Amino acid sequence: MKKKKKIFGIAGHYLVLGIISVFVLLPYYWMIVTAVKPTEEVMVSPSTLLPSRLEFSNFFKVWESIPLGTYMKNSLIVSVTVTALSVVLATLCGYSISRFIQRRAQKFSLVLMLCTQLIPGIVTMVSLYFIVYNLGFSNTYTGIVIAYVAWAVPFCTLMIKGYFDAAIPREIEESARVDGCSQIRTFFDICLPISVPGIISTAIFAFILAWNEYMWASILLSGDKMKPVSVGIYDFIGQYGANTKMALTMTAGIFITLPAVIIFGFLQKHLISGLSAGAVKG
Amino acid sequence: MREKKKGTFDMGVLDKHTPFLMLVPAAASVLLVSVYPTLKTIGMSFFDKQLLNQEEPFVGLANYAEALSNAVIWQTIFNTLFFALASLALGVALAMYIAVKLIKPLPGRGFFRALFLVPWVTPPLVASFVWRILLSQNFSPINSVLLKLGWIQGPVSFLDNTEVFFGFLSVPLIMLTIINVWSIFPFLMVMFIAGLQTVPKELYEAATMDGAGKITSFWKITVPCIRPVISVSVLLELIWQFNNFNISYMVTQGGPLGLTKLLAVEVYQQAFTNFNYGYAASVSVIMMMIALVPAIFYMKSSIREIT
Structure with a gap:
């Protein structure tokens, strides 16, 4: 009797997770299905839930119709610079x-x-636009990188501070200090090498x-x-409806x-532990 | 104390100030690129600054008066409050429910944790575009399923319905809220899982011995134990969602008839489509003032911890 109840309980557990998965995955499913549908089926209404056959021509055509390569290169340059600086x-x-x-x-x-995290980005933007423009940085990577770094730094700082607080014991550093190690060397040689997980999670976030x-x-x-992918694709949608x-x-x-998703997939364990180290402390 | 020797003196001073020098770059960049422009925006809100105007006359509170006497702004404020509060309530409930499920040591735990995090890293642009199609009248698989089941007569357009309830609420706004729940629950879930991991198991065992059910022990043990995590993530998320721009701008552009317009979108359109900078600045300051209410709570609890 008790065993039966337990089996039902486990079945219910996975049933609920399954239903939530449908909600979470629905957009990805539709994105992939639409991409591989034969051209004539895409515009059928009401839509068919499965493609009658798979057609992969879109995966090649997209590079010619949209300058996706340029956009991705721009995004990559900006994102990598911002990540490094932040x-x-x-x-x-x-x-x-810490x-x-x-x-x-x-x-x-x-x-x-703590405070700057709470300022709506759009408030900053209204006049930051003029500042960037007057400095001659509009439409340059420099302008956007400065804006993103200042925007990412508060949360990143709090995240890594939480990590130092919770995961890196002070005792090692203190003994290094007693041995006459300078502050800067204590940080670089003692603390930094064992903080890699926290740093990685901050980097993914940025x-x-x-x-x-x-x-x-x-x-x-x-x-x-100069457009990054987000702007490029938005304009593409705007252009054609x-x-x-x-x-x-x-x-x-x-x-x-x-x-x-790929970067995240490889490093998600670090991200979760890095976030939670700071989060649990509050 | 270190002895002052000739030649090593400078190093000693440098060493003493290292911690200060370490925080200067970050603090300076935030002050210059976040705080300073914000103060400038506040200043700008008192001037009639427009693209085509050569002069920028000081107008005092005229921009604010114009904004607050505009029905569109009030509609937008109500939209934004509903959007932020409703997506937060639903997001917290969903995230907590999943977190409690995924803390149990059953197989597949890691897989589902990773899976449910994917919306978090999906570009909002992509998510918005796909949801726009998913909720469209003609190309929606949701409509196909509902039609097949016979639950609806013709395809429903979820994003074009202009019927209004309670003076501001509409079906498109509810749809945007649901899309937003989809994108915000992963962050809350991670925070809750992290919190749940710290709750000692013995507490639950003791509660079960005393005959407490699952629901009782959730409210009496789980929630009090992880209250700090809950309050920080809820307050942060509330402010972030109040400032949300992407979903409204990318899914509906604030339409139909401004029923899904959020404050951030209104500021953006006033400033960068209509080039009405002074007015946009005043709306953005109004927005910041409203967000200040939860922000003060957040600051209070955070600063108490520092001092």
Whole structure:
């Protein structure tokens, strides 16, 4: 009797997870199905749930119809630069806050990072646009990189600070200090090598932020040759309407989702442990 | 204390100030690129700054008066509040339900955890475009299934319905909220799972011995134990969703008839489509003032921890 109940319980557990999976996966399913449907089936209404045969021509056509390669190159340049800069700034600052929180500058920086996270991005943008324009940085990578870094640094700093607080014991550093090791060498030689998981999770966070962003890029980086994928695809949809080039847009969607998902797939364990180390402490 | 020797003196001073130097680049970039422009936007909201105007006269609170006497702004404020609160409530409930399920040591736990995180890393542009098709009248598989089941007579258009309830609520806005739940629940789930891992198992065993059911022990043990995690992630997410731009702009462009327009979209369109910068700045400041209410709670709890 008890065993029967348990089996039902487990079946129910997986049934619920299955239903949630349908909700989570529905967009991906439709994206892939639309991309591989034969051209004449895409525009049938009501839509068929399965393609009658698979056609992969969209996967080649999309590179000719949309300058996807250029867009992806732009996105990659911006995202990688932003990731590198954000991680360096956030790690230095997060370490300093984590280890010297009793000092005034560190307290101030922590409050600063907490506060700026709460400012709506669009408020900053209204006048940042003029500042970037006046500095001659509109439509350059420099302009967008500056904007993204300042935007990513607060959360990254808090994340890596949480990691230093929770996962890296101070005792090792203190004994190094007693042995006469300078502050900067303690950080680079003792602390940094054992903090790699936390740093990786911060890096993924910054990369995904920059790769997925649309709003600021649409303002600061709209020149045809400079556009990142998000702006490029948005303009492509705008140019032809949502429906006419649906299959091509879906295919492009697959290509721009893949980099983030792949990076994330490899490193998600670090991301979760890095986030939770900071999160659990509050 | 270190002895001051000739030649090593500079190094000692440098060493003493290393922690300060370490935080300067990050703090300076945030001050210059986030705080300074925000203050400038606040200043701009008192001027009539437009693209075609040569002059930028000081107009005091006229932009604010114009905004607050505009029915569109009020509609947008209600839309935004509903969107943020409803997607947060649904997102928290869903994320908590899944987190409790995925903390159980049953096979497939890691797989489902990874799977449910994918929406988080999907570009909002892609998600929005696909959801727009999924909820469209003509090309929606949801309509195909509902038609086959015989639940509806003709295809439904989820995003074009302009019927209004309670003065602001519409079917498209509810649809946007659901799409948003899809994209925000993974972050909440990760935070909750992280919190749940810290709850000692003995507590549950003791509760079961005392005859407490699952639901009782959830409310009496789980929730109190992970309250810090819940409050931080809920407050952060509330503010982020209040500031949300992508879903509304990319799925419906705020339409039909402004029924799904959110404050961030209104500011964006006023500033970068209509080039009405002063007015846009004032709307964005109004937006920031509303977001200040949860922000103060967040700051209070965070600062209490520092000091």
